[in-house]
Amino acid sequence: MQTEINLRVDGTDRQVTVDTRTTLLDALRERLANTSPKKGCDHGQCGACTVLLNGRRVLSCLVLAVTAGGKDVVTANGLAPDGELHPVQQAFLDNDAFQCGYCTPGQVCSAVGALDEFRRGWPSHHGDTELTRAEVAERMSGNLCRCGAYTNIVTAVQQAARA
Amino acid sequence: MNAVGQDMVRRDGPAKVTGTATYAYEAEVDNAAYCHLILSTIARGQVTDVDVSAALALPGVLTVLTPGNVEKLAPTDDAELAVLQDGEVAYRGQIVGAVVAETSEIARHAAELVHFTYHVDEHDSIFTTDRDDLYRPKAINPGLEPDTSIGNVGEAVRSAHLTVAETYSTPMVHHSPMEPHATTALWQDDSLVLWESTQSVHSVRTDIAGLFSLDAEAVRVICPYVGGGFGAKGSPHGNVVIAVMAARALPGRPIRLALTRQQMFAIVGYRTPTIQETTVAADRDGRFTALAMAAYGQTSRIKEFVEQTAAPTRMMYAAPNRATSHRIAALDVAVPTYMRAPGECPGMFGPEVAVDELADALGIDPIELRVRNEPEVDPETGKPFSSRNLIACLREGAERFGWADRVAGARDGDWLIGTGVAASVFPAFTLRTTANIRFDHNRYTVELGAADLGTGAWTVLTQIAADALGVPVEQVDVRIGDSAYPFASVAGGSSGTATWGSAILTAADTFRDKYGDDPADGDEAENTFIGTGFEGGPYATYAFGAQFAEVRVHADTGEIRVPRLLGVFAAGRIINPRTARSQFVGGMTMGLSMALHEHSVLDPRFGHVINHDLAEYHIASCSDATDVAAHWIEEDDPHVNRLGAKGIGEIGIVGTAAAIVNAAHHATGIRVRHLPLTLDKLLAGLP
Numbered sequence: 001m002q003t004e005i006n007l008r009v010d011g012t013d014r015q016v017t018v019d020t021r022t023t024l025l026d027a028l029r030e031r032l033a034n035t036s037p038k039k040g041c042d043h044g045q046c047g048a049c050t051v052l053l054n055g056r057r058v059l060s061c062l063v064l065a066v067t068a069g070g071k072d073v074v075t076a077n078g079l080a081p082d083g084e085l086h087p088v089q090q091a092f093l094d095n096d097a098f099q100c101g102y103c104t105p106g107q108v109c110s111a112v113g114a115l116d117e118f119r120r121g122w123p124s125h126h127g128d129t130e131l132t133r134a135e136v137a138e139r140m141s142g143n144l145c146r147c148g149a150y151t152n153i154v155t156a157v158q159q160a161a162r163a
Numbered sequence: 164m165n166a167v168g169q170d171m172v173r174r175d176g177p178a179k180v181t182g183t184a185t186y187a188y189e190a191e192v193d194n195a196a197y198c199h200l201i202l203s204t205i206a207r208g209q210v211t212d213v214d215v216s217a218a219l220a221l222p223g224v225l226t227v228l229t230p231g232n233v234e235k236l237a238p239t240d241d242a243e244l245a246v247l248q249d250g251e252v253a254y255r256g257q258i259v260g261a262v263v264a265e266t267s268e269i270a271r272h273a274a275e276l277v278h279f280t281y282h283v284d285e286h287d288s289i290f291t292t293d294r295d296d297l298y299r300p301k302a303i304n305p306g307l308e309p310d311t312s313i314g315n316v317g318e319a320v321r322s323a324h325l326t327v328a329e330t331y332s333t334p335m336v337h338h339s340p341m342e343p344h345a346t347t348a349l350w351q352d353d354s355l356v357l358w359e360s361t362q363s364v365h366s367v368r369t370d371i372a373g374l375f376s377l378d379a380e381a382v383r384v385i386c387p388y389v390g391g392g393f394g395a396k397g398s399p400h401g402n403v404v405i406a407v408m409a410a411r412a413l414p415g416r417p418i419r420l421a422l423t424r425q426q427m428f429a430i431v432g433y434r435t436p437t438i439q440e441t442t443v444a445a446d447r448d449g450r451f452t453a454l455a456m457a458a459y460g461q462t463s464r465i466k467e468f469v470e471q472t473a474a475p476t477r478m479m480y481a482a483p484n485r486a487t488s489h490r491i492a493a494l495d496v497a498v499p500t501y502m503r504a505p506g507e508c509p510g511m512f513g514p515e516v517a518v519d520e521l522a523d524a525l526g527i528d529p530i531e532l533r534v535r536n537e538p539e540v541d542p543e544t545g546k547p548f549s550s551r552n553l554i555a556c557l558r559e560g561a562e563r564f565g566w567a568d569r570v571a572g573a574r575d576g577d578w579l580i581g582t583g584v585a586a587s588v589f590p591a592f593t594l595r596t597t598a599n600i601r602f603d604h605n606r607y608t609v610e611l612g613a614a615d616l617g618t619g620a621w622t623v624l625t626q627i628a629a630d631a632l633g634v635p636v637e638q639v640d641v642r643i644g645d646s647a648y649p650f651a652s653v654a655g656g657s658s659g660t661a662t663w664g665s666a667i668l669t670a671a672d673t674f675r676d677k678y679g680d681d682p683a684d685g686d687e688a689e690n691t692f693i694g695t696g697f698e699g700g701p702y703a704t705y706a707f708g709a710q711f712a713e714v715r716v717h718a719d720t721g722e723i724r725v726p727r728l729l730g731v732f733a734a735g736r737i738i739n740p741r742t743a744r745s746q747f748v749g750g751m752t753m754g755l756s757m758a759l760h761e762h763s764v765l766d767p768r769f770g771h772v773i774n775h776d777l778a779e780y781h782i783a784s785c786s787d788a789t790d791v792a793a794h795w796i797e798e799d800d801p802h803v804n805r806l807g808a809k810g811i812g813e814i815g816i817v818g819t820a821a822a823i824v825n826a827a828h829h830a831t832g833i834r835v836r837h838l839p840l841t842l843d844k845l846l847a848g849l850p
Binding site: 019021022026029030033035036037038039040041042043045046048075076077079080083085089092093094096098099100101102103104105108126133134136137138140141142143144145146147148149150151152153154 | 172173175176177178179180181182183184185186188189191195197266267268269272339340341342343388389390391393419421423424616617618619741742744745746748749750751752753756776777778782783784785786787788789790791792
């Protein structure tokens with residue numbers, strides 16, 4: 001079954017026809033040609049598809065596109081309007097916090113979401129009140145990186161938090 | 164103005180942090196169709212009937228590919244690539260069909276509607292060392308002798324002061340790059356364009372052109388970015404053949420095919436489980452009198468790949484008596500392949516734990532024990548080492564890590580604390596590659612079909628080219644990842660930078676010889692670097708390293724943490740410290756992952772990996788690896804190659820697991836000889 005939805009993607013209103021089974025991730029990648037969010041597992045296990053939905057980080061492979069109608073979607077590409085890198089992106093670049101780059105847009109969106117959650121006082125399992133390395137790592141542990149850039153990712157997120 | 168050695172930011176960085184770098188599935192094409200694979204649900208037998216009627220009745224389905232109902236491929240030795248040529252099933256998860264449809268949702272739905280009838284044969288997928296059909300392979304990867312022997316190990320053991328003779332094992336593990344294997348394929352006007360996630364655009368082109376009886380010129384393979392490979396994308400697998408069949412069935416229609424994460428556990432290779440019967444005998448002073456490993460692994464019945472598990476035992480330490488062997492079980496299982504540091508990664512686990520056990524039994528510091536057994540020359544070939552700085556790595560690592568402060572029985576509240584060390588090694592060699600250099604509008608364009616899997620090739624090759632041409636990096640455009648460029652070797656074997664860099668040096672010489680320092684627009688030169696091949700030259704060429712781990716084990720729960728991992732490497736000239744550090748740290752992090760988590764569990768009843776996703780096949784997460792540090796010593800090796808670079812992509816994973824297991828022993832007194840090091844193996848023995 002096809003249905004038409006409206007999405008605001010990276011600041012632009014988009015109208016798109018989707019299968020009711022289509023995930024937000026596939027709607028972005030296969031119908032809107034926005035390939036910034038990546039598909040690593042399609043089961044919410046790796047974090048590569050992370051985007052910001054109405055400002056909160058979500059796994060877009062676990063969101064049905066039809067439930068995102070009328071909402072605001074920001075991908076990693078949308079964090080850098082006109083090519084101006086977001087502080088998180090700049091910190092990833094400065095600290096070489098990636099290698100192959102496939103998990104990176106998801107890591108970046110996740111970090112933006114995680115820093116916002118921390119500022120709002122949302123607790124984590126780790127429970128530090130400061131953004132220690134362990135606290136950042138806990139909050140970023142939903143985003144897998146097979147290249148093993150974690151040590152630099154933690155440093156980058158800490159740098160971005162100070163920006 | 165040397166660019167080599169500078170801390171240069173990745174050239175592909177901005178595209179990667181914004182997600183605008185395009186991977187294979189994301190190639191910009193119009194009106195794509197989507198292909199979904201169907202895998203066998205039996206481990207051995209034949210497809211006897213396929214009912215595609217329900218699938219074809221689904222609106223939006225374009226075609227269904229089934230055994231015998233596809234174009235005939237040219238004969239090939241590689242049974243993995245001969246997909247759908249007949250109905251034979253040799254392992255569970257083998258490709259038995261595919262659906263092409265207007266959308267990915269329809270393709271996936273229709274794949275479920277294709278009904279297969281099988282004749283089921285009994286299968287055998289149990290890997291043990293007491294099978295009566297183990298065999299000695301003709302050669303082991305990458306073409307080495309399966310068995311070697313010098314002196315008499317048995318006699319040396321009988322007269323030794325102390326011998327550690329233990330069996331160690333590493334489980335089946337999967338590469339699991341974050342980007343699932345993917346292809347966008349377009350067949351149009353009798354030519355084929357493949358956007359393919361691969362470590363070697365040229366080998367994909369050669370294999371595909373051969374299978375489909377096409378001129379190589381009619382096939383173009385494009386791959387500017389690879390979302391991780393680790394060997395799984397080193398040579399093409401059956402999925403790309405299906406993508407090409409689908410594209411040729413629908414001329415003019417681009418076909419997108421991505422594997423699901425689950426499918427990746429069946430059809431793109433894995434590291435064989437290994438069993439390592441390891442012997443280290445020593446005299447009273449800790450000098451090794453014998454070193455031996457009998458290594459066992461598995462392969463698929465339809466294609467042989469033999470992990471060279473005992474290869475590092477042949478060259479790592481001195482000992483007058485030595486022996487290695489490899490025995491293989493050919494099973495009804497998926498096809499194994501090379502995975503990051505084949506041979507060295509699993510094969511340095513047993514020996515490096517055995518050396519630790521021996522040090523413990525002798526009461527000698529494990530670093531000192533390794534120093535005492537440093538060979539003068541490569542013990543088996545007699546070749547001199549081009550450079551060998553293992554001791555320097557151990558000493559520098561000990562200093563940085565604070566090794567001298569280690570105490571047995573350390574405790575911090577409920578946490579038992581220990582430290583461990585292990586050595587790393589990986590061979591350095593170069594392959595054949597051609598590079599082209601063109602001058603235009605005061606810029607130099609350097610082209611070769613190399614690949615950047617996250618290694619930093621885009622960046623380091625730019626640095627090498629700038630120095631080779633004697634110009635600033637800003638004046639150089641390196642172009643890689645396209646078979647339209649000159650032939651380049653695979654991004655594998657830690658040979659990429661040294662090989663491709665050497666080719667650029669060679670081409671730059673030719674360019675300057677022809678045109679001098681003041682070339683005209685359009686001037687162009689090309690040359691080929693031959694490389695050493697896997698056999699190497701007159702020197703034994705290896706990178707070395709030392710890894711140090713701190714392990715904490717919770718006294719009540721057995722929870723295992725690795726708060727600190729430190730590696731020091733001697734790997735020749737480092738081209739870019741920033742990307743090099745990430746390579747080392749990344750390898751070590753994957754080694755930590757192997758040590759603590761990774762285990763593909765094969766259910767022998769069904770012949771497949773049951774934990775085939777990232778929720779059940781655990782890899783290290785961010786919280787596991789917050790302090791992984793790598794350093795290196797300056798090493799000037801004039802013999803290894805003109806660039807002086809040894810390769811750094813794999814050595815970081817070698818030895819890590821042994822260092823962690825040795826640290827866990829130091830913390831708890833419990834010796835774990837079978838990876839992964841999980842808490843169930845510690846709980847019963849905790850104080």
